[in-house]
Amino acid sequence: MGIDVTRTPRSATVREAAPAVPTAPSARRRRPGGARWAAWAFLAPVVVYLIAFYAYPLYRNVELSLREYTVRSFVQGGAPFAGLDNYRAVLAAPTFPQALLNTLVFTVTSLVCQFAVGLLLALFFHRHFPLSRTLRALFLVPWLLPLIVSASTWSWLLNSEASVVNAGLALVGADPVNWLTSPRWSLVSVIIANIWIGIPFNLVVLYSGLQAIPRQLHEAAELDGAGGWQRFRWITWPLLRPVSAITLLLGLVYTLKVFDLIWIMTRGGPTDSSTTLATWSYRLGFGNLLPEFGSGAAVGNLLILLAVAAGGCYIGFEHRRRLS
Amino acid sequence: MSRPTRGWWRTGLGVMLTGLMLFPVYWMINVSFTRDQDVRRSPPHLFPLDGTLDGYRAVLGQQLPYVGTSLVVGLGTVLLTLILAAPAGYALAKLRPPGGGAIRFVLLIAQMIPGIIMAMGFYAIYLNLGVLNTVPGLILADSTIAVPFAVLIFTAFMSGIPDDLIQAALVDGANRLRTFWSVVLPVSRNAIVTVSLFAFLWAWSDFVFASTLAGGGAHRPITLGIYQYIGNNNQQWNAIMATAVVASIPTTLLLVLAQRYVAAGVTAGAVKD
Numbered sequence: 250m251g252i253d254v255t256r257t258p259r260s261a262t263v264r265e266a267a268p269a270v271p272t273a274p275s276a277r278r279r280r281p282g283g284a285r286w287a288a289w290a291f292l293a294p295v296v297v298y299l300i301a302f303y304a305y306p307l308y309r310n311v312e313l314s315l316r317e318y319t320v321r322s323f324v325q326g327g328a329p330f331a332g333l334d335n336y337r338a339v340l341a342a343p344t345f346p347q348a349l350l351n352t353l354v355f356t357v358t359s360l361v362c363q364f365a366v367g368l369l370l371a372l373f374f375h376r377h378f379p380l381s382r383t384l385r386a387l388f389l390v391p392w393l394l395p396l397i398v399s400a401s402t403w404s405w406l407l408n409s410e411a412s413v414v415n416a417g418l419a420l421v422g423a424d425p426v427n428w429l430t431s432p433r434w435s436l437v438s439v440i441i442a443n444i445w446i447g448i449p450f451n452l453v454v455l456y457s458g459l460q461a462i463p464r465q466l467h468e469a470a471e472l473d474g475a476g477g478w479q480r481f482r483w484i485t486w487p488l489l490r491p492v493s494a495i496t497l498l499l500g501l502v503y504t505l506k507v508f509d510l511i512w513i514m515t516r517g518g519p520t521d522s523s524t525t526l527a528t529w530s531y532r533l534g535f536g537n538l539l540p541e542f543g544s545g546a547a548v549g550n551l552l553i554l555l556a557v558a559a560g561g562c563y564i565g566f567e568h569r570r571r572l573s
Numbered sequence: 574m575s576r577p578t579r580g581w582w583r584t585g586l587g588v589m590l591t592g593l594m595l596f597p598v599y600w601m602i603n604v605s606f607t608r609d610q611d612v613r614r615s616p617p618h619l620f621p622l623d624g625t626l627d628g629y630r631a632v633l634g635q636q637l638p639y640v641g642t643s644l645v646v647g648l649g650t651v652l653l654t655l656i657l658a659a660p661a662g663y664a665l666a667k668l669r670p671p672g673g674g675a676i677r678f679v680l681l682i683a684q685m686i687p688g689i690i691m692a693m694g695f696y697a698i699y700l701n702l703g704v705l706n707t708v709p710g711l712i713l714a715d716s717t718i719a720v721p722f723a724v725l726i727f728t729a730f731m732s733g734i735p736d737d738l739i740q741a742a743l744v745d746g747a748n749r750l751r752t753f754w755s756v757v758l759p760v761s762r763n764a765i766v767t768v769s770l771f772a773f774l775w776a777w778s779d780f781v782f783a784s785t786l787a788g789g790g791a792h793r794p795i796t797l798g799i800y801q802y803i804g805n806n807n808q809q810w811n812a813i814m815a816t817a818v819v820a821s822i823p824t825t826l827l828l829v830l831a832q833r834y835v836a837a838g839v840t841a842g843a844v845k846d
Binding site: 284285287288289291292294295296298299302303305306307308309310313323324326370373374376377378379380381384386387388389390391393394395396397398399401402403404405406410411412413416419445448502505506508509513527530531534535542545546549550552553556557559560564 | 580581583584586587588590591594595597598600601604612613614615616617656657658660661663664665668669670671673676678679680681682683684685686687688689690691693694695696697698700701713714716717720724749753774777778780781784785796799800803810813814817820821824827828832835
């Protein structure tokens, strides 16, 4: 099946080098029913786990979104069935168009910028130079830091009172910006922080993609007199396309999920200006004194639809790539 | 591999870019050593000239229990993830049961579900079971971040183990459990390390499950410690940043001690959430 996240160039070469694949059919012929039972015995824990701790919470989430919950009925049960009322209410809420738009702007801008910067850096690091390995490792730091650490650091970098970013702006003669507290800039601020977090992932994956392009192609093109830009345009870019697509799709799935960062930096505010579907869902369910679990779950399920649609594209793409 | 090619200007540019990229991290460290009265100074000091350890004293005084909880939760998550994922990876890679493809498909989809949605479902279940604000409850929830990734990593890695090695053990009379335990697991050390590192890091960094499932109890992890510091009105930013520095220690150790496993994990399609 064409559904393997591990099909990046590096593991692809590992797999092709391994003798496991060609010998598989003969191995299968040697063992009858016993192996099948053994296989399921080894798999059983994970299957039970997936049902109990993935499927069941998701089912509860759907159930939450179809009932009219109050705090009382949430604890004691017996909430009346409400059909699609929660979804109707959510879709009609003034926050919905704003949150959807913010989610799209946040996702698309983050993706494009992360990818562009990541690619430039990957090209830069592709030519080995003294210290390149160490510097490349250091670039991983933002990606590995706990999100709450990055988010609180960026909150302080961008705060209105005495932030270092505004001090830098003052040096070049610009006015201070209320990054986190003005509706005009709050979304920009969380996008900047999210790009910063996403660059390392793009860098590492695209770098490994560049490594997989045969050096001889570049050398041959160079002999034919192709310049740097031409080699990029006609060799690197087309050969990197599969890896680029995967990077973007994985980034898309990840970016749709972003919640911690925005919640910690702006709580979606001021007045919904940086609210995305994820933060809105959390605010409805946990952010207010009077939780609205039904609506929160409904927003969450809409977000799942978006994420699964994105994931479907990814899997379809992988499948086609595996076939070709 | 690395052939240094007269590229010292590249090194210079690389150092500058890295410096730019890591400036927020430097600033976190800088603020963590800044005195209260200087924190809101404008323009801010670029170096902690009159450095203080007040922030770290606050961490030692108030945040140590949180660090302890995070360690326990992180290690518990690693253990649970390994116990579930390693046998499953072996089955999918080597025993190839019918339906194995479907399971891999489900695992892929599972990675795409936003944590906030899982959290809401878990909250409803835990409330009814009465396991909100417990360490095992948090471990279980945190493991959902790592298990699908871990199974896929193990599957990919174990596919590369030669079948002859496993057949030899079976011919020698070892049963499948024994083969798994004394042949497959020892040669899968790299996969075990990679999975453990990421499971620990994700559990350590988790905020969504912590804030929804453990927000009100005695056992709160370090991420909530930071969050509550930020929420306080008298914001002591040196203490907040000092806590952030402490919370970053596992990341640092990882990069210093296990860099190649990190790169392997990232290129294997790690989706961080």
